Amino acid sequence: MTPVSDLNANLPNRRVLLCDTTLRDGEQTAGVAFSLDEKIAIAKALDQVGVAEIEAGIAAMGDDDVAEIQAIVKQVTHAAPVVWCRLRDYDLEMAAHCGTRRIHFAVPTSEAQLRGKLRADRAWALSETQRLVELATARGFDVSIGAEDASRTDTSFLVALAETAARAGAIRYRIADTLGILDPMSAYRLAQELTARISLPLEIHAHNDFGLATANTIMAAIGGATHLSVTVNGLGERAGNAALEEVAAAMESGGLNTGIDLTALSHLSQIVADASGRNLPEDKPITGKMVFAHEAGIHVDAILKNASTYEDPRCAPERFGRTRQFVLGKHSGTAGLRAALNSAGLPSDDQILAALKPKLRAHAINTKRPVTASDLVAMVTRLALQEG
Structure with a gap:
């Protein structure tokens, strides 16, 4: 196997940033629910470990969630708190009460998602993206756009959506492997092609259905992604997401700077394990009890x-x-x-x-x-x- 450091040989001093979604996508793990105290403890630990962003929740779920996001925002001093939104005016209105500067709009991009879930088409996705990004930007938000189910979407439409978002004022573009169907080389090629064709920084959000989320995230970074979406202990829908501790360790071992305090990962991992009720496997890479x-x-x-x-x-x-x-x-x-x-x-x-x-x-x-x-x-x- 070629070491990550060899693959990164042509990327000296490059930095990649970790964007944690444990409090949003991680809590969507079947059977997992965090109390407010647990959310605050996780957010503070994430902040201390050095992640760049923390997806603090979904404001559109209601007033209680807005209040929880507000409480989390007050505890975070380093990372940027982010509110996750659907491509809807209601979601933007609810996010506006959370006290954050950053919001993220998720845009379904595959035909299966657009037609099967929303009974909509690509023209609607493009026009709504432009309208809502412009509206949110005018209200003072820094907006990122996420292409949901990007791995089942043709690249030409992914590029069109990214450039629409860029013209409207978005600051970043996320591609989501929503069903976890990418493999490391396809993740690398997709990231490489998109970074060559779009003007926005690229983020990868990988799911772990085939056990490849960490590898796919690493290869997307090598292909040009500058922001990596992760969860602590790999929590997330179905088989979970790319694990923060694994991605950070692999990136740092390959010479890419993440800003993560590697010595704090074990403590963070245990906090999330306790809050989620998901015990760490003893052989969990980096943080498992018996891995050394x-x-x-x-x-x-x-x-x-x-x-x-x-x-x-x-x-x-x-x-x-x-x-x-x-x-x-x-x-x-x-x-x-x-x-x-x-x-x-x-x-x-x-x-x-x-x-x-x-x-x-x-x-x-x-x-x-x-x-x-x-x-x-x-x-x-x-x-x-x-x-x-």
Whole structure:
């Protein structure tokens, strides 16, 4: 696999900005609902981690949502709060009460979306985009436009919509892979073609239906997208969106500046996991409990000699404020077991090592969890009693 850094070799010192939609698209995850206190905690953590924008919600949902967005806006000092709108006057009117400067209009662009959802056509989409962007801009808003279902829309219409929005005063153009059907190379080619043909900065909003949202977002950035729409822990409709923590880590490892504090990602990830009721998988990239844990004897022996044998500096635990773990289990070798015994102040002679290895294997098979320090003390104690 070609490293991201190699793909980015022709993009020195380039910056990409992360636009988080955990409070909007993330909360649209089936079964997820945040309280106001949880929303504020998430917004403050996002602000501290360094995202450029926070989609704070949908004002058109009602007065309660407007009040919540107002409360969130007061807590954000770095990121720009954004209100998400449909292409409707009502949505703009409700957004005007939220105290934000930024609004985003989502425009259905595919035939399936225009005709199937709105019973409308492309001419309507273009005229309404122009009218509402001009109206919102005249009222002092900075407006971005999103092409909903862009991945099922021909490029010529995507370009026409972008240029209509630009003439009306929009500041950015988002393409949404609404059904998650792009692959990394098609995401790259789409971003590359659009950035060559439109005058607005490009944003990518990727869904994860085939498990490709992070990869598609990265490749769109390499293709020219300057803004990346993400959610914490990959929350979102169906299979979710591109995960903020994965995109930020990959972008930074490839040499692109995101402004994200990588050491704060684990804390942010846990806040959202708690608020969403979605526990983090232990092997969740970057923020999972066990992603910097090693058990296999060959790996542990090598890492104890030189950590770079199985850890690249770009994904070393300390880069993310994490620590390396050595786990005892079925696959542990002599070096790892001896290190664990020494760390616990227990004897670690060859006879002890030989006697413990089968016990580690049996424990792992029976309990389905790593051996803890107390487990190790108990095993050594039992061995001493048997010998006595």
